[in-house]
Amino acid sequence: MLQPRIKQVIARLGYNNTILHNNEIMSANKLAEDATTRGPFALGDFAIDEYRPIRVAVIGAGISGIVAGVRFPQKVPNVQLTIYEKDDGVGGTWYRNRYPGLACDIPAHCYQLTFEEKKDWSALYAPGTEIREYLQGIVDKYELMRFIKLRHEVVGAQYAEDTGKWHLRVRRTDAETGATSEFENVVDVLIPAIGVLSRWDWPDIEGLHDFKGELHHTAGFDPQEKSWQEVAEDWKDKKVAVIGVGSSAIQLVPAIQPKVQRLYNYVRGKTWLAVPFASDTFATLLGRAPEDAEDYHFSAEEIERFKTDEAFYRRFRAVMENDMNSMHAATLRGSDLQKEATELFKANMRRKLAKKPWIADCLMPTFPVACRRLTPGPGYLEALVEDNVEFITSPIKRITERGIETIDGQHTELDMIFCATGYDTSFQLPFEIVGRDGMRLNDRWQPHPTTYLTMCVDGFPNMFMVLGPNSGIGSGSMLIMIEYEVMYAVQAVLKMQRERLKSIEVQREALLDFDDYLESYFPKTVYSEKCRSWYKMGAEDGRVVGLWPGSALAAAKAIMHPRWEDFKYELIDPSKNRFFWFGDGQTYNEKTMSGDRAWYLGEDTANWNM
Numbered sequence: 001m002l003q004p005r006i007k008q009v010i011a012r013l014g015y016n017n018t019i020l021h022n023n024e025i026m027s028a029n030k031l032a033e034d035a036t037t038r039g040p041f042a043l044g045d046f047a048i049d050e051y052r053p054i055r056v057a058v059i060g061a062g063i064s065g066i067v068a069g070v071r072f073p074q075k076v077p078n079v080q081l082t083i084y085e086k087d088d089g090v091g092g093t094w095y096r097n098r099y100p101g102l103a104c105d106i107p108a109h110c111y112q113l114t115f116e117e118k119k120d121w122s123a124l125y126a127p128g129t130e131i132r133e134y135l136q137g138i139v140d141k142y143e144l145m146r147f148i149k150l151r152h153e154v155v156g157a158q159y160a161e162d163t164g165k166w167h168l169r170v171r172r173t174d175a176e177t178g179a180t181s182e183f184e185n186v187v188d189v190l191i192p193a194i195g196v197l198s199r200w201d202w203p204d205i206e207g208l209h210d211f212k213g214e215l216h217h218t219a220g221f222d223p224q225e226k227s228w229q230e231v232a233e234d235w236k237d238k239k240v241a242v243i244g245v246g247s248s249a250i251q252l253v254p255a256i257q258p259k260v261q262r263l264y265n266y267v268r269g270k271t272w273l274a275v276p277f278a279s280d281t282f283a284t285l286l287g288r289a290p291e292d293a294e295d296y297h298f299s300a301e302e303i304e305r306f307k308t309d310e311a312f313y314r315r316f317r318a319v320m321e322n323d324m325n326s327m328h329a330a331t332l333r334g335s336d337l338q339k340e341a342t343e344l345f346k347a348n349m350r351r352k353l354a355k356k357p358w359i360a361d362c363l364m365p366t367f368p369v370a371c372r373r374l375t376p377g378p379g380y381l382e383a384l385v386e387d388n389v390e391f392i393t394s395p396i397k398r399i400t401e402r403g404i405e406t407i408d409g410q411h412t413e414l415d416m417i418f419c420a421t422g423y424d425t426s427f428q429l430p431f432e433i434v435g436r437d438g439m440r441l442n443d444r445w446q447p448h449p450t451t452y453l454t455m456c457v458d459g460f461p462n463m464f465m466v467l468g469p470n471s472g473i474g475s476g477s478m479l480i481m482i483e484y485e486v487m488y489a490v491q492a493v494l495k496m497q498r499e500r501l502k503s504i505e506v507q508r509e510a511l512l513d514f515d516d517y518l519e520s521y522f523p524k525t526v527y528s529e530k531c532r533s534w535y536k537m538g539a540e541d542g543r544v545v546g547l548w549p550g551s552a553l554a555a556a557k558a559i560m561h562p563r564w565e566d567f568k569y570e571l572i573d574p575s576k577n578r579f580f581w582f583g584d585g586q587t588y589n590e591k592t593m594s595g596d597r598a599w600y601l602g603e604d605t606a607n608w609n610m
Contacts, residue, residue, distance in 0.1 A: 041577050047588040051077045054497045055187040057168055059154045061085035062092020064193035064466040067486045069144040075490045086153035091135045094128055099218040100228040101255025102128035105375050107278050109317045110324045110477045119306040119313055124282055124296040157190055158434040164502035166190040189493055193466040203421040206398040214416040218248040232259040238415040241404055245271050247375040249420035254379030263389045264412055270365035272345050276376035278323040285316050296378055327475040328551035331370050331525050341369045352381035359384055362393050368526035372533035425534040427469050435460035448543050452511040453559055461505035464489035469545050476552030484556045491562055500581045502572040510566035521549035
């Protein structure tokens with residue numbers, strides 16, 4: 001016989017039969033027992049969309065921080081956003097780097113945000129000054145300085161397990177006196193957005209700081225209130241050395257070569273010089289004559305056409321983007337596109353170095369194209385063959401008070417040295433982030449960093465990185481990755497706020513599965529070949545930690561819609577009923593009889609995930 005309580009449960013479940021099978025009786029008994037044990041719970045006294053205030057802190061006001069500054073207020077109701085920037089201006093690497101020749105190394109029309117277009121770039125490869133102005137313009141348009149705290153350096157962050165909040169230690173520098181002070185800020189969500197190539201250091205060369213002439217690192221060069229061109233007016237009688245053959249050196253050498261008496265480029269490694277990306281497409285779209293195809297500056301007439309002919313601008317940008325997103329196959333070992341690129345680059349390098357053909361033999365690598373970061377470097381090869389340039393491959397032994405001595409015994413007297421020797425790519429953060437159980441992120445990232453989709457780490461709840469490890473793009477524009485990673489963080493914060501979550505933390509197994517994918521993907525690519533690269537933390541061999549395992553388009557698709565099942569959650573309220581966030585069963589507009597109570601009529605169902 002069924003007990004009355006069980007009969008009530010059966011009735012509630014909609015059973016009409018008076019005779020039940022044994023398993024149905026057992027199920028009914030279990031439901032009755034659960035109902036008795038659990039009992040009713042008190043509803044929340046809030047509307048389902050009466051979202052609690054949520055505090056978000058972003059570390060860094062580079063491009064990632066700027067995108068976060070736009071998107072979080074747009075998408076997250078009742079958000080209290082703070083963006084901490086240690087420098088005295090916005091733009092990140094584009095603010096800090098001011099060396100001669102600094103420019104974007106992909107087409108400018110592909111290096112802009114999807115929601116903020118610029119139609120008056122002066123060149124296919126926009127100079128750094130224009131990119132800084134573009135970013136500052138976005139900050140001004142969206143009034144982001146209300147969120148950005150300049151000269152505020154985060155020096156520590158620790159997660160409090162009892163509250164589910166991050167405690168930040170911030171060092172503030174007074175703009176006038178230079179005095180520093182520290183304070184604490186407590187937030188719900190932490191978004192480190194400091195980038196990979198953000199910290200530079202001097203190269204380890206004996207006697208470097210004994211040099212009595214001018215010594216600069218490209219990342220530390222600052223012309224103060226002048227442009228570098230104005231400063232370079234005093235260099236016409238100077239003997240100048242550039243140490244390095246990475247992206248910075250490749251831009252620096254052609255910029256200063258016409259400005260100095262003599263230029264010495266000290267080169268230890270080898271590198272491919274790419275044919276400028278999308279250059280043929282650029283010339284074709286603009287209707288350039290063959291003799292003008294390698295002039296990468298836009299004419300006044302071309303810029304005016306971008307501004308006034310919307311259809312032409314749209315087509316130009318779309319075709320350029322398509323071209324940039326068609327190069328992924330070149331990163332795959334043995335692919336036809338890899339072979340084609342190799343032959344094309346070889347021919348181009350030999351043609352442009354014909355005046356000094358021995359340089360091509362010294363510069364051209366045996367490793368595949370794209371094994372290390374590719375740079376088109378317009379003008380670099382042409383500069384190397386000029387009469388006032390020497391290309392030196394003998395390793396540097398030491399730097400003296402007057403110049404550079406190489407291991408073959410040659411000593412060159414110099415007036416100025418530029419170290420174009422790159423950045424710290426160890427993926428060790430300059431401050432401590434401490435998660436659950438006192439775990440330090442820098443310790444966790446030994447011997448190399450591991451993440452979930454480049455953004456999350458188990459043991460570090462409520463933290464979503466932008467441009468963390470493995471978030472670089474081997475082909476395409478980094479700005480796409482930035483936008484999608486910021487929107488991933490936005491969706492996570494919305495979920496926390498909507499469902500009243502204390503914490504959201506990736507599961508260990510999900511992180512390990514992504515790690516397995518990384519380890520299985522890269523062996524089929526040229527990135528795992530033997531070449532020294534920041535992709536591999538500056539090593540020749542080993543794990544690829546700088547790049548996403550796939551194309552830029554695949555990355556965007558992978559992170560567009562979060563897999564919430566890969567996370568574990570804690571609720572913020574005493575009630576452990578997962579539907580407590582339903583509140584009192586009404587929306588805020590119904591509760592207050594205000595606002596739009598027919599909002600669904602204009603709802604874009606394609607964006608329901610937001």
